[in-house]
Amino acid sequence: MKAAVLKQIGDDKLDVRTDVATTAPGPDEVRVRIKAAGVCHSDVSAMNGALPALAPGVMGHEGAGEVLEVGSQVTELAPGDHVVLSFVPPCGRCAYCLGGQPNLCEVHTVAAFVSPRFEIGGEPAFGFGGCGAFAEEVVLPSAGANRVDADIPFEVAALIGCGVLTGVGAVLNTARVEPGSTVVVIGCGGVGISVIQGARLAGAAQLVAVDPVTEKHAAAKQFGATHATTPDGLAEVQNAVTGGRGFDYAIEVVGSAATIRAAYDATRRGGTAVIVGAGGPEQKVEFNAQELFINEKKILPSFYGSADPRRDTARMVNLWRAGRLDLEGMISRRIRLDDINEGLAALKSPSGALVRQIVTFD
Known part of the structure; x- marks a missing residue:
């Protein structure tokens, strides 16, 4: 074959x-x-x-x-x-x-x-x-x-096997985003788009997509983002959306040390930074003990969207049938x-x- x-x-x-x-x-x-x-x-x-x-x-x-x-x-x-x-x-x-x-x-x-x-x-x-x-x-x-x-079309079913379970699962299973929250998603590729759809499903009130490739911004908004920006513009959007306080949830979908650190920095005190990106062992992220203690930000790695594929495959299918997952x-x-x-x-x-x-x- x-x-x-x-x-x-x-x-x-x-x-x-x-x-x-x-x-x-x-x-x-x-x-x-x-x-x-x-x-x-x-x-x-x-x-x-x-x-x-x-x-x-x-x-x-x-x-x-x-x-x-x-x-x-x-x-x-x-x-x-x-x-x-x-x-x-x-x-x-x-x-x-x-x-x-x-x-x-x-x-x-x-x-x-x-x-x-x-x-x-x-x-x-x-x-x-x-x-x-x-x-x-x-x-x-x-x-x-x-x-x-x-x-179910095979092309639709295939997406569920990795990208959708990983992205939507990171929101629903790992972060457990609450309705009315502010969310920033760093990285708007295939998994990032699934994260955006998951955050929309969870009821995020303000959903900011961040990607250096401006061509991806329109797609991010199509799938539920309320704002889209490059990394250079994140601080300005963060001030406008959160009053400078930071986001309730920052979800990183790249896997680089710089974007993981950016997700942590964009999270409010007491908020949650979720790391979805699959980075290599050379990506070293540095935090100091004082900022970890004072800010009480939760850092939650998310492997495969914390999913149970036996349960969550059916959940994604049901959401797709209901028109809530595109x-x-x-x-x-x-x-x-x-x-x-x-x-x-x-x-x-x-x-x-x-x-x-x-x-x-x-």
């Missing part, structure tokens, strides 16, 4: 090959035919080493498709079911799952680094995030395939797998993908 392969960490392009195969599904695994996959900046971060990945391996982690085959112990899924992939499948039995933090479950995540589910040219290989959604088929744990109704509007461009490097280049350009590029397989 065809798949986009990262030959080695540090490569800036993927090799679209036709000699890739999946392994046979294990007892608790399923084989899925991928119908749509989102091009996420986390794929770029994995390629350059900022996020952990194994090479050679198949990239892509945000996808949706149709179940082709199930393992002998799988009872909750059947061939023909439509599913959304999750790169952090909860095992349902570990301390994290039982403690209400299934997004931190390590069972299947660790297995994804020791159990190759692809063969490339006859040699074992891994899928990024335990998925490998830039392939025509994948094999993954049944817990990583969340069933959705067959009338997922079709987040799709900026559709590409074929053969054009994946063109899509990655667009994502890495100064303007970046304004929302989400979708790889389609039909």
